[in-house]
Amino acid sequence: MHVVYAYLRNQFKQSESGFMQLIWVHVLCFLLLFLFNTGCYICGYEERIPWFHTQLTFPSLYPFLLERPWAIVTYSFVHKGLVDLFWDICLLYIFGQRIRATVRSKHILRLYSLGQIMGAIVFFILYQFSPPFKGMVAHLTGPSAAIYAIMVAVCVLMPSLRLYCFFFSLPLKYIVIVLLIIALMHLPTQDAGYYLAQLGGGLVGYIYARLCKNDLDLNPSFFSLHRGCKPKMSVRVTKQ
Numbered sequence: 001m002h003v004v005y006a007y008l009r010n011q012f013k014q015s016e017s018g019f020m021q022l023i024w025v026h027v028l029c030f031l032l033l034f035l036f037n038t039g040c041y042i043c044g045y046e047e048r049i050p051w052f053h054t055q056l057t058f059p060s061l062y063p064f065l066l067e068r069p070w071a072i073v074t075y076s077f078v079h080k081g082l083v084d085l086f087w088d089i090c091l092l093y094i095f096g097q098r099i100r101a102t103v104r105s106k107h108i109l110r111l112y113s114l115g116q117i118m119g120a121i122v123f124f125i126l127y128q129f130s131p132p133f134k135g136m137v138a139h140l141t142g143p144s145a146a147i148y149a150i151m152v153a154v155c156v157l158m159p160s161l162r163l164y165c166f167f168f169s170l171p172l173k174y175i176v177i178v179l180l181i182i183a184l185m186h187l188p189t190q191d192a193g194y195y196l197a198q199l200g201g202g203l204v205g206y207i208y209a210r211l212c213k214n215d216l217d218l219n220p221s222f223f224s225l226h227r228g229c230k231p232k233m234s235v236r237v238t239k240q
Contacts, residue, residue, distance in 0.1 A: 019092055019093065019096025019097060019108055020096075021109075022092055022096065022108070022109070022112060023089050023092050023093060023096075026077060026079070026085065026089060026092075026143065027085070027089070029077040029078070029079075030079055030082075030085050033053075033078070036049075036052065040052075053078065054139065055068055055071075056071065056074040056075065056077075056078045057071060057074075057075050057078055057139035057140060057141050058071045058072060058075035058120050058123065058124075058139060058140040058141075059071065059137075059138075059139055060123065060124065060126075060127035060133075060136060060137060060138040060140075060193065061127065061135070061137060062128070071120075072116075072117060072120045073116070075120065075139075075140050075141055075142075076116045076119075076141075076142060076143040076145070076146055077143070078141040078142065080141060080142065084142060088142065088143055088144070088147060091151065092147060092150070094163065094172075095147070095150050095151050095154045095172070096108060096150060098154050098158060098161060098172075108150070111146075111149055111150055111153055111204070111208055112143075112146040112149065112150060113146070114149060114204045114208065115145050115146035115147070115149025115150065115200075115201035115202075115204045115205060116143065116145055116146040116149075116201070118145065118149070118200040118201055118203065118204045119140070119144070119145020119146065119148075119197035119198065119200045119201045120140060120145070120197065121200065122196050122197055122199070122200035123140045123193045123194070123196060123197045123200075126192060126193050126196055127193060130192075133192065133193065138193055140193065140194065140197060144194070144197065144198045144201070145197040145198055145200055145201030146201055147201070148179070148180075148183075148198045148199070148201035148202040148205065149201040149202065149204045149205035149208070151172075151176045151179070151202070151205065152176060152180075152201075152202040152203075152205030152206050152209065153205035153206070153208050153209040154172065154205075154209075155172055155173040155176045155209075156205070156206055156209030156210060157209045157212060158172075159171075159173055161173070163175065176202075179198075180198075180199065180202055182195075183195040183196075183198045183199050183202075184199070
């Protein structure tokens with residue numbers, strides 16, 4: 001146990017391991033929720049499990065959002081099951097370690113947060129104004145919107161990047177394109193809010209990457225010191 005604690009502490013102290021910090025936060029949140037659910041079940045408080053789960057997920061209706069505004073942050077750390085957690089971690093690891101070579105660690109966390117917020121916003125707008133979904137009760141969970149922001153940003157910044165698996169390699173941008181097409185194809189379904197959140201996150205990733213690639217340094221604290229973006233340099237001439 002001491003070794004595990006020391007390893008986790010070291011990961012969170014390192015300034016260049018943002019994607020690993022995200023992975024461990026997701027794992028720890030999943031374990032804590034599992035322990036909470038197990039404890040409630042053993043102690044006979046099963047009715048508390050769905051209530052607590054609802055407090056962490058992002059609601060589709062305005063009155064519920066006023067009751068739990070923190071859900072815009074917590075929803076992405078709630079997973080439906082172990083399989084969903086596994087795939088989310090895999091995608092974070094595959095794309096997170098690539099973007100670390102392009103930008104600083106804190107920009108990964110900011111990109112994750114922007115995708116997370118945008119996914120919640122477009123999900124909320126859909127259930128407020130779209131006639132087929134207006135007034136429906138739904139809850140958004142999982143980090144898909146944030147992960148799509150990271151995936152699209154990586155593919156825009158490094159379009160030639162390839163994923164090597166056993167005896168073949170595949171361009172990562174083709175994988176992301178297929179995932180985006182799948183999300184588009186699910187828009188005319190009852191799960192449109194979930195997939196629209198993914199597309200919203202992807203849009204954030206694209207805008208972020210294009211700003212970096214075109215060297216539009218609108219905010220020095222946000223876009224400075226990118227390895228994938230050439231920072232503007234000033235030259236001072238002194239007379240002797």
